[in-house]
Amino acid sequence: MATMSVELRDEVVACIPSLRAFAASLVGVGDRADDLVQEALVKAWANIGSFKQGTNMKAWLFTILRNTFYSAHRKAKREVQDVDGQYSSALAEHPGQIGHLDFEDFRMALDELPEDQREAVILIGASGFSYEEAAEICGCAIGTMKSRVNRARNRLSEILDVTSADEFGPDRTAHAALTTSSVPTVKLSAMD
Structure with missing residues (x-):
């Protein structure tokens, strides 16, 4: 994992309010928006070495957040909600x-x-x-x-x-x- 300079860190922190607003526009205000921002920031931190100094940090972070949202959305479409276990209890497979x-x-x-x-x-x-x-x-x-x-x-x-x-x-x-x-x-x- 690459290390982040103080300047880069300050640039990322300055983008957080805008990221929250964008996340809220995608998933609504609340915990889901905060979770989306957090996940995007974790991905950004893990891939900070791929960020090119002098380019637009805000656009880079927004792209990561947007891609994270759409990846989660595609994954959720393939998943079945089974909170009480009723669906999974009806599944059986023959040997x-x-x-x-x-x-x-x-x-x-x-x-x-x-x-x-x-x-x-x-x-x-x-x-x-x-x-x-x-x-x-x-x-x-x-x-x-x-x-x-x-x-x-x-x-x-x-x-x-x-x-x-x-x-x-x-x-x-x-x-x-x-x-x-x-x-x-x-x-x-x-x-x-």
Whole structure:
């Protein structure tokens, strides 16, 4: 951290009333304005080495204060106020290990499909193409594409031993833990 000369310090101190007035115009009179001025002065002090002697100290400090305000404003727009903890208590995440293992099982099952069925189910289920678009990509009729997707889904169900859409999502232990703590669960549905 650079040292500040007495002249620079006096120049900064002389700008404080103007900084307070500017901060009050941005956030209103009170503690928030004082906090904004304080934060700007701390930043200015930490970066005093970048200030060029002979330039306008007041303009430099106003720029720092303005940038500090807008940075805080952008950050606040991305944050959620949760004073009483109600929002955070409703958040739950399923254990990642199970999902990773399920994905590996799915990937291996996908590899067992014939190439035309694997291609069809990836185009429709994973890439989001319509049956018409997928049929055009593969150079086949729409009915052929629908048939390939249906056979692929049935074969994946057999390989993965899935009998209903209720089997997607958390396992019984995770589901019990989530419902016992009165946290809402998100149910994953089967591919359409």
